[in-house]
Amino acid sequence: MQQHPIGNAGELQQQADSSHPVLTTQQGIPIADNQNSLTQGNRGPSLLEDFILREKITHFDHERIPERVVHARGSAAHGHFTLTESLQQYTTAKVLTEVGKQVPVFARFSTVAGGAGSVDTPRDVRGFAVKFYTEEGNWDLVGNNIPVFFIQDAMKFPDLVHAVKMEPDRAFPQAATAHDTFWDFISLMPESMHMVMWIMSDRTLPRSLRMMEGFGIHSFRLLSASGKSTFVKFHWRPQLGMQSTVWDEALKLQSADNDYHRRDLFDSIQCGAFPCWDLCVQLFDEEQAAMLPFDHLDPTKIIPEELIPLKRIGELVLDRWPDNFFAETEQVAFCPANVPPGIDFSNDPLLQGRLFSYLDTQLLRLGGPNFAQLPINAPQCPFANHQRDGHMQQAVPSGRVSYEPSSLQTDSPRASQASGFTHFAQATPEGSKARLRPESFADHYSQARMFYQSQSRVEQSHMASAMVFELSKVQTAHVREAMVSHLLVIDEDLGRRVAKGLGMQQLPRAAEPAMPVQDLDPSPATCIIDRMKPTLQGRCIAMLVDEGSGASTVTMFKQALQAQQARVMIIAPRVSGVTLDDGSILAVDAQLAGAPSAQFDAIVSLLAPSSAERLATQSCAQDWFRDAFAHLKAIAACPASNAILDASGIRPDSGFFATDDPAPFIEGAKTRFWSREPALRDLA
Numbered sequence: 001m002q003q004h005p006i007g008n009a010g011e012l013q014q015q016a017d018s019s020h021p022v023l024t025t026q027q028g029i030p031i032a033d034n035q036n037s038l039t040q041g042n043r044g045p046s047l048l049e050d051f052i053l054r055e056k057i058t059h060f061d062h063e064r065i066p067e068r069v070v071h072a073r074g075s076a077a078h079g080h081f082t083l084t085e086s087l088q089q090y091t092t093a094k095v096l097t098e099v100g101k102q103v104p105v106f107a108r109f110s111t112v113a114g115g116a117g118s119v120d121t122p123r124d125v126r127g128f129a130v131k132f133y134t135e136e137g138n139w140d141l142v143g144n145n146i147p148v149f150f151i152q153d154a155m156k157f158p159d160l161v162h163a164v165k166m167e168p169d170r171a172f173p174q175a176a177t178a179h180d181t182f183w184d185f186i187s188l189m190p191e192s193m194h195m196v197m198w199i200m201s202d203r204t205l206p207r208s209l210r211m212m213e214g215f216g217i218h219s220f221r222l223l224s225a226s227g228k229s230t231f232v233k234f235h236w237r238p239q240l241g242m243q244s245t246v247w248d249e250a251l252k253l254q255s256a257d258n259d260y261h262r263r264d265l266f267d268s269i270q271c272g273a274f275p276c277w278d279l280c281v282q283l284f285d286e287e288q289a290a291m292l293p294f295d296h297l298d299p300t301k302i303i304p305e306e307l308i309p310l311k312r313i314g315e316l317v318l319d320r321w322p323d324n325f326f327a328e329t330e331q332v333a334f335c336p337a338n339v340p341p342g343i344d345f346s347n348d349p350l351l352q353g354r355l356f357s358y359l360d361t362q363l364l365r366l367g368g369p370n371f372a373q374l375p376i377n378a379p380q381c382p383f384a385n386h387q388r389d390g391h392m393q394q395a396v397p398s399g400r401v402s403y404e405p406s407s408l409q410t411d412s413p414r415a416s417q418a419s420g421f422t423h424f425a426q427a428t429p430e431g432s433k434a435r436l437r438p439e440s441f442a443d444h445y446s447q448a449r450m451f452y453q454s455q456s457r458v459e460q461s462h463m464a465s466a467m468v469f470e471l472s473k474v475q476t477a478h479v480r481e482a483m484v485s486h487l488l489v490i491d492e493d494l495g496r497r498v499a500k501g502l503g504m505q506q507l508p509r510a511a512e513p514a515m516p517v518q519d520l521d522p523s524p525a526t527c528i529i530d531r532m533k534p535t536l537q538g539r540c541i542a543m544l545v546d547e548g549s550g551a552s553t554v555t556m557f558k559q560a561l562q563a564q565q566a567r568v569m570i571i572a573p574r575v576s577g578v579t580l581d582d583g584s585i586l587a588v589d590a591q592l593a594g595a596p597s598a599q600f601d602a603i604v605s606l607l608a609p610s611s612a613e614r615l616a617t618q619s620c621a622q623d624w625f626r627d628a629f630a631h632l633k634a635i636a637a638c639p640a641s642n643a644i645l646d647a648s649g650i651r652p653d654s655g656f657f658a659t660d661d662p663a664p665f666i667e668g669a670k671t672r673f674w675s676r677e678p679a680l681r682d683l684a
């Protein structure tokens with residue numbers, strides 16, 4: 001039978017030419033046909049002999065590696081760190097002493113609980129991991145966007161993670177803390193109460209990865225040339241200021257755009273609005289540490305910046321999206337044990353456990369001991385050692401010597417007393433081996449109270465409502481009661497609000513703290529709302545238009561918003577462009593039904609009367625306005641848009657602006673209208 005010269009069903013086979021290289025197998029064998037497997041006859045069975053098909057399918061079958069056991073969902077970018085103030089007095093680490101030198105970095109942001117394919121906007125802690133490729137080796141600052149952690153000892157980490165992940169018998173919920181096993185575990189772990197306050201705050205609902213803080217959490221040490229040690233805590237401060245979404249908005253973002261944060265990071269880098277953070281440090285010595293009313297080695301405690309101020313020492317800029325997600329974002333391997341000489345660890349027992357865990361998990365996840373050779377993990381400074389062989393060895397070391405000491409090869413690598421890593425020579429009292437929790441770690445409620453009481457009234461009500469939402473999903477009554485009994489200790493009013501929100505008939509008895517709760521001074525620096533920067537930089541404003549919208553108003557708003565560095569998205573019922581009232585065609589970025597307003601920071605509606613009347617009957621248009629209103633956003637609406645506002649039952653307030661002048665709207669769009677909230681939803 002005659003062979004078909006083209007692919008199946010008449011599909012033309014694409015052939016190599018001067019601009020397209022020849023397609024080959026992994027072995028470099030050129031491929032003539034990438035459409036059809038080798039079969040016996042025209043409609044016969046496939047042949048085992050088809051090495052091209054077998055290689056292609058085999059490789060595909062092996063494309064996945066185990067996802068991270070936590071922090072599986074993440075997005076990352078390349079950039080650089082520039083030191084602006086030297087810490088020479090405290091450390092020998094060049095990355096912290098060479099002012100002005102650009103150090104390449106790779107930063108990965110992640111959620112914790114969900115799988116790699118889960119959404120970007122659950123209520124969850126965010127990972128904030130930065131790999132600095134320094135000239136003295138890689139430094140990984142593997143932090144979170146919350147400055148404390150749930151547990152004090154690494155021994156509890158697998159339990160915590162098992163409790164928060166989807167429940168093992170039913171395999172749900174995905175990427176959520178609102179379920180029985182999480183709150184059961186938490187209610188039995190008083191040490192988690194401070195962290196619980198932070199995760200119930202709006203910190204876990206960031207508007208953008210570019211608008212959240214990062215924290216190294218643990219105390220680390222800096223070591224000076226003379227061997228003197230200074231404790232340090234690392235903080236990242238976003239230059240765009242802090243901003244969070246409201247809970248209803250976060251929920252709606254989960255359906256509007258699974259990749260909301262990833263897309264936002266990608267878009268901002270692609271359009272040159274590079275995300276930037278300041279690196280700040282808190283520095284203190286043993287004497288200052290001894291004066292603190294808590295133990296700084298306890299990772300459930302912060303050192304309020306009102307007690308030890310932050311010192312800004314440098315800037316991180318992310319300016320390049322990875323070329324390949326798998327090769328870079330998926331295969332990057334962070335490890336808190338990667339520190340250059342001049343940085344060292346403290347005895348924080350959580351940190352000590354982490355020093356073991358990351359290398360161990362990466363051996364499994366990346367398939368063997370040579371993962372440091374992957375381009376994203378390899379140091380960008382000279383490196384040499386006697387480690388050899390193993391799965392997927394890429395290097396081809398020459399010579400006879402792969403050991404030390406040796407006398408056979410003059411250029412084999414040797415240790416260096418002068419530049420090598422030295423640990424802090426901490427004097428340790430002789431003690432007996434024991435499994436003990438230090439008594440100085442016993443105060444579980446004071447900082448939880450301090451955090452709650454430091455928040456603004458709006459933020460406190462968000463926390464209480466979050467707690468009610470989460471515990472309402474808990475089916476076991478005694479778990480709900482146990483949690484309320486802790487809240488009553490943290491702040492009686494909070495406990496009562498949550499009990500009321502849950503509809504409890506009787507208040508449970510307050511938990512019994514192991515030691516008296518201290519009334520610490522509030523730390524206003526822990527709030528978010530006041531940290532929202534009055535700017536449109538980094539914000540995205542949607543303009544709703546349709547056939548017949550006024551060209552001059554559209555242009556006026558667009559130009560005024562862009563002059564403020566806002567990103568403007570044109571939304572219309574149909575995506576192929578609209579004809580404005582002067583006959584010009586305006587390109588459209590997204591379809592109204594596919595671009596819910598939860599995705600934008602503020603909205604503008606510039607509709608002609610006929611279009612507004614038609615849209616007033618459409619649920620997508622009503623929702624668009626209703627959600628922007630419910631999410632406390634500024635709304636500029638032309639008079640014709642009143643038809644939709646009326647149909648949506650919205651009564652305009654001080655967050656509404658006319659469309660004859662963009663200036664007042666621009667000011668409104670820099671903030672949110674918190675005063676609107678109590679009338680919109682019952683907050684606990």
Ligand code: HDE
Nearest residue numbers: 068071108127128129143144154157217353354357358361
């Ligand atoms: Fe992690 N953590 N962690 N963690 N962690 C991992 O390492 C672990 C902790 C953090 O973008 C894992 O390569 C233990 C605190 C981030 O690739 C694993 C303990 C903080 C990331 C692991 C902690 C973090 C991880 C999973 C308690 C904030 C993502 C995959 C002792 C300071 C890094 C991997 C990335 C990832 C273990 C607690 C931050 C299993 C045992 C506290 C940002 O090794």
